[in-house]
Amino acid sequence: MTTPGRRERNKQEKHARILAAASALFDEHGYAGVTTQQVADRADVAAGTLFRYAATKPELLLMVTNARVAQALETGREAAGREDDPARAVLALVAPLLEESRASAENTAFYQREVVFGADGPYRTEALALVDGFVTAIAGLLEKAWARSHPRTEAPDPSAAADAVFASLHVAILSAARPDLAVDPLADLLATQVALVVRGYLTTPRPARKGATP
Known part of the structure; x- marks a missing residue:
């Protein structure tokens, strides 16, 4: 080196x-x-x-929060690896990001705005890559769960289910910034939503391939 x-x-x-x-x-x-x-x-x-x-104050925020999001992703991956139940594994993956967001709800709201609507730059590109990292990790857990429960069947594309989980997480993060909403019910709601998405993915039949004989 x-x-x-x-x-x-x-x-x-x-x-x-x-x-x-x-x-x-x-x-x-x-x-x-x-x-x-x-x-x-x-x-x-x-x-x-x-x-x-960091050319601007928003870039400073992206720099700081990206480092925290990256750590949350790493912590979540490690926690998910210790779970056998697929819904608990997915929840363990995303929980550190929700907890980090709660700790600085106001800053997180500004960060989310910059990720979605901010000017292009290296830190925004990094932030979008971290989002992809979470979605990819969720998809990997779903495919792993499918392989366990359907060992002789090719897994369906987990992209839509992974996007749905991350969308639920995004809403929970934004809601955590509202003082009128209690934190624990938000976490419980996210857990319920994750369980529903995982169950739906694992029980939805794979779409038939085009041209396949019925």
Whole structure:
């Protein structure tokens, strides 16, 4: 493995300081209450240096939250691997992201807006790739569950079911930002929705192939 040179190490160190500073400030004051100058001051870098790593405040939010979403995905994959029941496995996969979103509901709402409607850039591209990562992981769990329950039958395409699970998670995340909605019922509702989707996938007959003899 090649050891990074001094210039690359300096870049990595500045990136880490900026990430840590933005993360702490967003947690302390909320996204709306933080300025890029505050992040630069906390990270001990010039404003111009900050903008080389994240050109805008929304990019700073994407940078911070992407790191947390990536960790939630990794934690969820590990938790899902310890579950034998398919619905519990899928729920274990997505639960860390819901928990992370609850912890900073206001910031998450801004993040969701940037992912869906924000300007194109490397951090938004990364965020969309993380969404794909969750959907792909859900689909993999569904295919694995199908193989267990239908060992002699090819699994149907799990894409629609995986999208449905992630859509339910997305709604739960947005709902968690509403103060009038209790958190535990949201988690219970998500668990019910996941169970319904998984059961539907595992009990829906595969569509007949075109040209197949009835």
